[in-house]
Amino acid sequence: MKKVALSFVAAAALVGVGIVAAPHAHAAAISGVNTSGIYMYRLYNPNSGEHFYTASVAEEQNLVRVGWTYEGVGWIAPKSGAPVYRLYNPNSGEHFYTTSSFERDSLVKSGWKYEGISWYSGGKVPLYRAYNPHVTVGAHNYTTSSYEQSSLVKIGWRNEGIAWYGVGGGIGAAKGSNYVGFVKDGNQNIVGERLFTTLNEAMNWAKTWGAANITTANGYAEADQLN
Numbered sequence: 001m002k003k004v005a006l007s008f009v010a011a012a013a014l015v016g017v018g019i020v021a022a023p024h025a026h027a028a029a030i031s032g033v034n035t036s037g038i039y040m041y042r043l044y045n046p047n048s049g050e051h052f053y054t055a056s057v058a059e060e061q062n063l064v065r066v067g068w069t070y071e072g073v074g075w076i077a078p079k080s081g082a083p084v085y086r087l088y089n090p091n092s093g094e095h096f097y098t099t100s101s102f103e104r105d106s107l108v109k110s111g112w113k114y115e116g117i118s119w120y121s122g123g124k125v126p127l128y129r130a131y132n133p134h135v136t137v138g139a140h141n142y143t144t145s146s147y148e149q150s151s152l153v154k155i156g157w158r159n160e161g162i163a164w165y166g167v168g169g170g171i172g173a174a175k176g177s178n179y180v181g182f183v184k185d186g187n188q189n190i191v192g193e194r195l196f197t198t199l200n201e202a203m204n205w206a207k208t209w210g211a212a213n214i215t216t217a218n219g220y221a222e223a224d225q226l227n
Contacts, residue, residue, distance in 0.1 A: 034076060034193045037167040039180070040119060041226065042074035049138030050094055055119060057180060057224050070178070070226060073195070074127075075144045076168030081122030084164050086115040092137045099164050121164030129163035132156070144170045171195065178226045181206035186218045199223055 041060045043052045045068050053074055054060055064070050077084075085104045087096045089112050096112065098104055099121050108114050121127075128149040130141045134156065142163050143149055153159050181202035182193040192209050196202040203223035210221035 034168070037076035037078050037123070038119065038190065039193055039195075040074045040077050040166070042071045042170070043068040044071055045069075045138070048093065049135060051138065051141055052095055053097065053118070053142065057182075057226065060226060061224070064226075072178075073171040074142070075125060075166035075170050077119040078122035078167045079120065081120035082164070083117040084119050084121055086118035087112040088115050089113075094137045094139070096140060097142065097163070121166075123165045123167035125166040125169050126162040127164050127166060129160040130157040131160050133158060179223060180226055181209075181221070181223045183210040183214060184220045184222070185214060188220075195226075199225060 038055045040053050040055055041057075043054075043060065043063050044050070045052070047067070051071075052063065052068065054063075055077065060070065082099050084097055084099050085101070087098075087104060087107050088094075089096070091111065095115075096107065097118065104114060125144055127142050127144055128146065130143075130149055130152045132139045132141075132152075140160075141148075141152060141157070144166065149159065179196045179199045179202040180193060181196060181204075182190050183206055185191050192213065194202070194205055194209075196205065203221075206221035206223055210219060214221075
């Protein structure tokens with residue numbers, strides 16, 4: 001990672017720019033600046049059939065390095081709301097997500113490991129949950145796409161209804177580049193985030209938007225390649 005400290009007099013901010021270069025990428029660009037929620041990145045394990053969801057760029061990158069397939073932004077989660085709990089099965093390696101504390105506690109009693117609150121539920125965009133009764137790993141799928149949900153049901157998955165809500169829909173991966181520019185405040189909270197087709201676009205946006213909106217001395221503008 002390369003990091004350059006830049007001083008913006010107008011905004012009285014010290015903004016660092018982190019650049020991560022990687023050999024390949026793919027995604028769709030979007031317009032506008034996301035300040036209302038958090039991008040939830042969706043990945044797929046071609047060996048186990050499991051889908052994984054995370055707001056962490058670092059976690060997304062690490063999984064891609066070990067063979068997971070990046071599938072784009074699954075949805076945009078709110079910054080607050082009803083907690084969505086994440087659990088891990090140490091025997092199968094599978095993850096499970098739920099807003100139900102009863103479901104969480106029941107799984108913990110049966111041997112799953114509770115990994116905390118991963119994101120929040122809120123907004124008007126439903127995330128549908130489907131279950132595959134014929135597999136032991138990758139048995140659940142979560143999607144904002146009613147088409148994807150109905151397609152899975154047609155081939156034998158069980159429709160388990162709405163799992164939680166988001167403030168924005170999914171952005172599928174597409175041919176091209178996928179870079180994310182994001183800006184953190186003094187407390188390391190991401191306050192602005194946007195996807196781009198090139199690293200330079202992501203970097204330039206992060207510097208410009210950060211200079212205009214961050215006034216603390218330890219705010220950061222960063223640009224990373226998602227895949």
